[in-house]
Amino acid sequence: MTARIELVRTNGIFSLDGQDFDVENNIWLIGDDSEVIVVDAAHDATPIAAAVGDRRVVAIVCTHGHNDHINAADDLARATRAPVMLHEADRMLWDIVFPTRAPDAALREGETVRVAGTDLQVLHTPGHSPGGICLVGPDGHVFGGDTLFKGGPGATGRSYSDFPTIISSIRDRLFTLPAETVVHTGHGDTTKIADEAPHLDEWIARGH
Numbered sequence: 001m002t003a004r005i006e007l008v009r010t011n012g013i014f015s016l017d018g019q020d021f022d023v024e025n026n027i028w029l030i031g032d033d034s035e036v037i038v039v040d041a042a043h044d045a046t047p048i049a050a051a052v053g054d055r056r057v058v059a060i061v062c063t064h065g066h067n068d069h070i071n072a073a074d075d076l077a078r079a080t081r082a083p084v085m086l087h088e089a090d091r092m093l094w095d096i097v098f099p100t101r102a103p104d105a106a107l108r109e110g111e112t113v114r115v116a117g118t119d120l121q122v123l124h125t126p127g128h129s130p131g132g133i134c135l136v137g138p139d140g141h142v143f144g145g146d147t148l149f150k151g152g153p154g155a156t157g158r159s160y161s162d163f164p165t166i167i168s169s170i171r172d173r174l175f176t177l178p179a180e181t182v183v184h185t186g187h188g189d190t191t192k193i194a195d196e197a198p199h200l201d202e203w204i205a206r207g208h
Contacts, residue, residue, distance in 0.1 A: 064133070151196075
């Protein structure tokens with residue numbers, strides 16, 4: 001990729017269906033010395049803004065609408081004057097966190113987000129949530145949110161999620177990418193398509 005990739009981690013609470021979970025989130029910055037996009041503004045805008053520095057934020061891209069991936073989006077948008085982008089199928093999740101503030105733009109299947117001379121393609125990968133997306137870079141990188149982790153798919157045992165749907169998204173959208181594609185996840189360690197694809201049948205048999 002022409003653009004470079006930077007990682008910021010923040011900690012906070014994921015809340016859904018009346019349950020709270022302590023989580024550590026990965027926030028990905030993609031760009032160069034002049035401009036970046038932020039993938040998933042989680043928990044605290046301050047360390048994200050510090051990592052951005054004086055660069056222009058082209059967009060704040062939300063891979064999905066769960067609170068732990070968007071709850072710093074408004075603060076970061078105010079600090080950077082960047083638009084917040086979300087797939088419209090996750091608007092009901094967004095509205096739980098920001099009932100009076102709409103996203104600035106909708107992410108749609110097949111469109112691109114351009115930063116630092118690099119085009120990132122939007123893949124709609126529902127299952128963990130209805131509007132989950134991944135961003136695919138041109139040189140073997142995908143920013144997968146909570147669709148695919150090291151060791152399996154994102155969780156589907158909560159509202160607005162569906163296990164067969166996430167399996168279809170992973171099999172038909174992500175596992176068709178080159179085997180050496182690096183998956184930059186929303187939580188935990190980075191992985192590769194080649195490391196996860198052989199385990200698909202195990203995940204299906206496991207059923208969650």
